[in-house]
Amino acid sequence: MAVGLPAYLVLAAILFVIGVAGVVTRRNILIIFMSVELMMNAVNLTFVAFSSFLRALDGQVFVFFILVVAAAEVVVGLAIIYAIFRHRETVDVTDMNLMKG
């Protein structure tokens, strides 16, 4: 393969850090959730890259499981966001201070 493993890892690192920046800077809980998905995608990319360059498929099986867990996570997470919205009429995380009292 013409493109080496470091190129994929660097790309995944950049995407992961963009995701971290999104989680840290945004206030809209949906955007935060999307940033988490972005981070997960970056990690998937490292899994597939390593698996491909190590010539073993185990890493790709893990990506398959991550896909399943991500789907479950999105379903439950969006249901929680919807429940919070119905309760508080907001998606702004600064307004979600129920635990603080």
Place this chain on the structure above:
Amino acid sequence: MSGAASLMEVALFAVLALVAIVAALVVITHRHPVYSALCLVITMLSIAFLFLLLRSEFLWVMQITVYAGAVMVLFLFVIMLLDLRREERPWRFPENRLQVGVGTLLALALVAELIVMAVAVRLPGGAGGGISPEVVAAQGHTQLLGRLLYTEYVFPFEVTSVILLVAIVGAMVLAKKRVE
């Protein structure tokens, strides 16, 4: 691999990587959640085609159907259900210079660390796991992955079905209207 084919691969990687990074930046900076979601779809599609570049066709299809398809439809559905046009406190660039400086510095430090790690990584030589691109091309990626999934990883595979069941039940309980 011939010179033209490898040049093509490098060019494809460069374009896909650029598209993925730009779309990811739009995801975290755009004010409107719908545009963020659509740009996230673009990032996921780029990553899907990078999977194809890494010779894993099955995950390419899975990435498109599950992530770019199902997950993002769910996101858009919830965004439109909640009707988020009226954003009370729109996001804007923070005015505190110190916060921006320290934040940017930390982000760059993190990415630099990861890049140093990525460049320093050394793979063991030899045939590795023995699944070379030629073997994948001869036997089919889906078949190889399916064999591994139903033999060595059959227990985790069964556990995922329980996870999905819990997710379905949990979502229904959370989204249900409480009847007093």
